[in-house]
Amino acid sequence: MKADLLARLQAAQADKQPVALITRLSDGLQLLWPQDEAPAPLVEAARTALADDAAQNLDYEGAAWFVHPHNPPLRLIIVGAVHIAQALVPMAQPLGFAVTVVDPRRAWATADRFPGITLIHEWTDDAMAQLAPDSRTAVVTLTHDPKLDDPALDVSLKSAAFYIGALGSRRTHAKRVARLTEMGHGAEALARIKSPVGLDIEAVTAAEIGLSIIAEIVAVRRGAALGTRARPPVAA
């Protein structure tokens, strides 16, 4: 790899731009798509690689090519700068998540409690609208306060977020489902919410709950059976 191509690849990553590194294996010739032009079959492979977040191999004009996607990091949006959030953040980062914490309560969402983490102090509906969750985003609400959690869930349910989790007991969640139903969400949409949140590992401490949540997010992301564990349907 040439130093200038590595620099361009790193610049794209710093700008959170999805790029595909295209390599001809016979001689190491490399292109960075979409910055560099590429023949149509390679462009098609690059699009597929980025969409599926999976590398592609193809033969083009008698040579073997490797197409290596470099997508921006997955995002984890945590609503509620609470103790469990403090436990969750350092577990999520090494798993490849860029973490944002949303909490209008400035006493909780401080740089002291969340060093180096993007903190948003706006009301949760405005904050979530700005953050615009997409299919590479997980959202988890932890405030336990309907005034803060509900607007965030409302925005998340209208988004393509691949994971939506909400802290709370079954009873709390039944009430939440009733409120969100009144806001116009149907049963199918509400079934997207993982609550009680996290894998069932009998978690007790903040760190254990954080572990159960991040493990569930990974399970859902990877399509594991654990990520689809049945929760009893909640009547609205």
Add this chain to the structure above:
Amino acid sequence: MSETSEDILATASAWAAQGETVALATVVQTWGSSPRPPGSRLAMTASGKLAGSVSGGCIEGAVADAARQTMASGTPQVLDFGITDERAWEVGLACGGKVKVFVEKLA
């Protein structure tokens, strides 16, 4: 995949900035139960530093040997590892998988 790749590239870039000779190895294809998916990277220096991985540890030594040649010649290589290549490489994947690795110099 992209997240770990990013760290390895940052490490490789930092090594190059310090004047080290650097090679990158990338898993390009796997068959069966290989431990690291395509796109996984191993960065190496001529001075012997290593970052990342292309397997569970069973082929890194052979990849490092090939990388030393590539660092000297500048010519990239494609390496095939697997049960069928045991005699050629004197290493194989204990898991029974096969893996193809691209080795290039950072120039």
